[in-house]
Amino acid sequence: MVAEKARVLNLVQAINEALDLALAGDERVLVFGEDVGRLGGVFRVTEGLQAKYGEGRVFDTPLAESGILGLAIGLAMGGMQPVAEIQFAGFLYPALDQILSHLGRWRHRSRGRVGLPVVVRAPYGGGVHTPEQHADSPEALLAHAPGVKVVIPSSPERAKGLLLAAIEDEDPVFFLEAIKLYRGARAAVPEGYYTLPLGKARILREGKAATLIGYGGMVEVMLEAAEVAAKEGVEVMVVDLETLVPLDEDTLLGAVKETGRAIVVYEAMRTGGFGAEIAARIAEGAIDHLQAPVVRVAGYDAPYPPFSAIEHHYRPNARRVLAALRRVLTY
């Protein structure tokens, strides 16, 4: 269901619009976190929402992430639909006990009695010279928590529909928003309420030479690399996973089988990152079709560097993706 009219919005505006529609459409929806009220969020994602819906439904919490997650869980237990914001994904760590021990376990441990329709939004990733700890990409940590879903949109129009779907979803959903895209990505976004399905990967570009697989802030990097490769006559397929959990393995494996070469791109630290899971699934499900090793282009095995002059060497870029492409094509 996609509305007719569209305007060009950035990611911040698109998410703001989704929150606005969710608040308007369902009085159980509550938006809260640190600085989301009066300030409208440090990235202004919640701008204007408190003025429109009041301090009861859009509110600031004390500065305590575990408290925010615990509050969200309890509100959901009591029948509300919380949409919590964690100011940066790298600030989720104090809340890991709530996430790993409870958020995705309540439905299971109560044998279906207590489902938690919680959405946790958090900006993640690098590329804009944020201070230390502000550029982390902890999606693998979250994907490793039982019973939660993980969604990472790559553009404003996808973000709006996916966020509304996440809010409608009856299970906990982490919704990670690439900081680099907040004001960097602009696209025509349909007006009005629409949802996009969770758990579906998308093929953004067809090609026979190799398959690039990624999500969120890495999608524009993959598309840029694909563009450069195309100029040299190499057409690559680009897959945007969008939902990490539940993973759309059918689309993933289908896309890899078509080319026989897979490059997984993610900006988190390489070891144990979600790209390792993708590579493992490809190895399990498509190894007979592979013409080359599955290659990961990822952050280095080091903390995301707080040193602005060199941080761009950490985060994967088109140059690194193209180097990986040369490797799998010449294997």
Next chain:
Amino acid sequence: MKPKVVQYLDRGELPLKEGEALALYRAMRRARFFDEKALTLQRQGRLGVYAPFMGQEAAQVGVALALGERDWVVPSYRESALLLARGLPIHVLILYWRAHPAGWRFPEEVRAVNPYIPIATQIPQAVGLALAGRYRGEDWVVATSIGDGGTSEGDFHEGLNFAAVFDAPVLFLVQNNGYAISVPRSRQMRVDFIARRAEGYGIPGVVVDGNDAVAVYLEARKAVERARKGEGPTLLEALTYRLAPHTTSDDPSRYRTREEEEAWRSKDPILRLRKALEAAGLWDGDAEEVLLRELEEEFARELALADQAPEPSPEMIVEHVYKEMGPDQKRAWEALRQGKHVEELW
């Protein structure tokens, strides 16, 4: 200023209606009966690891009976007495401690959630549940419970602070039984009373003799009334003692003396209330005998019900992970349902 420890029993006071006093006693005696049976079942291999509450009945039952029907309890793992007094059927509780899935879905009409195993994570969740009531225009109060050791956790602090800031209708019960497994209170904190910490959150803190059911009940009732009127949370510290081990896997002789245990045994909350009831002419040996016979019959009935629960089947492992199974759960479910594993279906 040192807080006053609220106490009524052993002073010849029984400021309760006859029905209230008897209800407290019956519920405590019933809980103790369950606890003893559970320990026996565990030794017979008919229950899993069990966390007894023996000695803490007054603290738990006193709070449970102070709540209204629409109120919620958010318990930790040592709160079987609280759950029983809130109406959780005995056979469900047996199945819970048997780690049988049929005991993990509490009936809809029981306003209690499953006990928490991690320490203090229930505290901020109780606050959320309490606020949900306010949003929905319902005036439910939430009672949540933790031990003295649990108050060292960050979530205890975050939860109490959230509750204070939002005026959440929560009763925080701290059962201070002197030990976190083996670690004594003196190694958890420098303050003499945990309730003193309430001041740091800007909420009332009350200390009660936790083995005095009357004191717990009356103070809990005040806290619940305050909460329901929109006056915010209360921290209620009940000074008590765990007469049994931490769990059936624990050996308390390694960390506490027999003399200490005996001293607390003489302050058994059930004996103390019974003495007061007898002095008031409300209870006697005959009444006790009748009650025990009823409890024996009830337990036998409930145990039989629990024993009838069908063996859980392996595919239950991947059920209720999500509202709708994802492809990974579905694949596993298909295999497990056939008595196989996913690796065997490749």
